[in-house]
Amino acid sequence: MVCAVEAVPYEKIKAQFKKGEKISIVTCNTCTRSQDAGSAKLMEEIAGLLVKEVGVDIVEEIVLTTGCNADYYDHADPIDRVDKILCLGCWAGWTVIKRKFPNIPVIAGVRTLGIPVLSDMQKVVAPEGVEL
Amino acid sequence: MIVVLRSMEYEQLKEHIVEADRIILWSCNDCTKYSNLGGRAHLEALAKALEKDGYNVTHQEIIGVGCQPPLIRLRTKHPATKEIFEEGTVLIVMACTDGFLKTQRVFKKMRVIQVGESVGLGVYSKAEGMKLVIPLEETGLPPSIEGYTLEEAAKKLGKKAGPIV
Numbered sequence: 001m002v003c004a005v006e007a008v009p010y011e012k013i014k015a016q017f018k019k020g021e022k023i024s025i026v027t028c029n030t031c032t033r034s035q036d037a038g039s040a041k042l043m044e045e046i047a048g049l050l051v052k053e054v055g056v057d058i059v060e061e062i063v064l065t066t067g068c069n070a071d072y073y074d075h076a077d078p079i080d081r082v083d084k085i086l087c088l089g090c091w092a093g094w095t096v097i098k099r100k101f102p103n104i105p106v107i108a109g110v111r112t113l114g115i116p117v118l119s120d121m122q123k124v125v126a127p128e129g130v131e132l
Numbered sequence: 133m134i135v136v137l138r139s140m141e142y143e144q145l146k147e148h149i150v151e152a153d154r155i156i157l158w159s160c161n162d163c164t165k166y167s168n169l170g171g172r173a174h175l176e177a178l179a180k181a182l183e184k185d186g187y188n189v190t191h192q193e194i195i196g197v198g199c200q201p202p203l204i205r206l207r208t209k210h211p212a213t214k215e216i217f218e219e220g221t222v223l224i225v226m227a228c229t230d231g232f233l234k235t236q237r238v239f240k241k242m243r244v245i246q247v248g249e250s251v252g253l254g255v256y257s258k259a260e261g262m263k264l265v266i267p268l269e270e271t272g273l274p275p276s277i278e279g280y281t282l283e284e285a286a287k288k289l290g291k292k293a294g295p296i297v
Contacts (some may be wrong), residue, residue: 002199003134003253068133079180092133092253095265095277101253102277112266115134115250116199117230118237124252124266127275 002030003090004113004121007037010049012132013086016107019055020046026097028067028089036065037110038088046086046109067093073100080104091130098127108132134163134228135171135254135264137285138247138292142181145296148245149187149222156191156220156242158235160198160227166256168199168282169248170226174295178224181297190214198231204238217242226296247296251289255279 017023025043032038040063050056064072067089073096078085079084084105087094091112098106108130114121150156157175164170172194179189193213195203207213223242225232229250236244252267263279271289273280282293 012173068253068255070255072262074257090253090281091266091275095275095279096255099277112253115228115230115253115268117250118233122229122250123269125269125273125275127266127277 002034002116003092003124004116005032005035005037005090006113007016007042008109008132010046013107013109014050014054015107016132017050017054017056017084020057021055022059022081023050023084023086024060024062024078024082025058025086026064026073026078026093027069028090028093029063030092032067032068032089032093032110039063041107043088046088064089064093067096070096070099073097091124091127094130095127099125133166133254133256133262134168134230134250135252135262135282135285136160136164136226136228136248137251137282137289138169138294138296139249140296141249141292142178142296145224145245145247146185146187148243149157149224151186153183153190153218153222153243154188154190155222155224156193157189157218158193158195158198158223158225158227160231161194162197163254164198164227164231164248166262167248167254167262168294169296174226174297177295177297190220195227198225199234201234201238204235204289208238249291251285251291 159170267273286293
């Protein structure tokens with residue numbers, strides 16, 4: 001279940017947004033939560049900062065049990081009338097959103113490092129445009 | 133989720149065991165189940181096939197998340213399973229690479245056989261099943277938002293997809 005992730009620094013996330021943009025935030029509540037890169041709490045914190053410091057309009061916040069289960073995202077019935085989506089899930093979770101909304105920029109707020117194997121790490125390939 | 137493909141056929145598995153073995157079947161019930169390799173139904177099918185071929189399957193164990201050492205170690209201590217695992221000689225593991233290695237580390241006295249292998253990160257949906265979207269670097273496959281089906285990924289990587297029997 002667990003892939004290794006790290007949070008993208010807030011300043012890098014902040015630089016992706018502009019005042020007045022309507023955004024949706026999606027967080028995974030499994031791997032990213034267990035590694036302090038996602039969770040409802042972190043999502044609320046980032047949302048609050050983006051509203052206060054950038055002036056974005058947060059129109060939706062979604063917590064998914066696992067971000068890599070496309071059925072969960074469908075079940076959340078996400079709206080498509082947003083300028084950007086911030087994903088606090090691993091890159092697999094990022095592809096779930098990107099596949100559903102190919103024309104909406106999906107900002108990856110989490111960097112996926114790989115799959116842990118005992119004390120080593122099997123590195124994964126980054127999709128184009130995912131790394132900030 | 134981790135995409136787990138199969139690294140051997142049933143006939144190859146039989147080369148690792150003998151009729152005198154006390155065999156325990158072990159499956160992760162998370163990624164490996166979503167990868168259509170593990171889970172209770174596939175474990176039972178394997179047990180039936182092995183028993184039909186004359187092997188002694190003493191136990192089937194489902195572990196909720198097979199890569200979590202506390203859950204693996206619990207099987208060595210819990211009154212319901214302690215004795216079973218002490219008496220086993222072979223453990224056939226359907227889990228990701230990490231789950232296999234961690235299981236092997238706990239059950240040092242048994243021959244632990246690896247059936248599954250991690251190939252990257254996947255996305256699951258009921259309609260399409262598991263699809264590989266973020267492959268491991270070592271596979272040489274590019275990422276895919278559409279994803280590779282398990283069969284496509286297995287073909288490209290020279291592995292197998294689906295249950296062992």
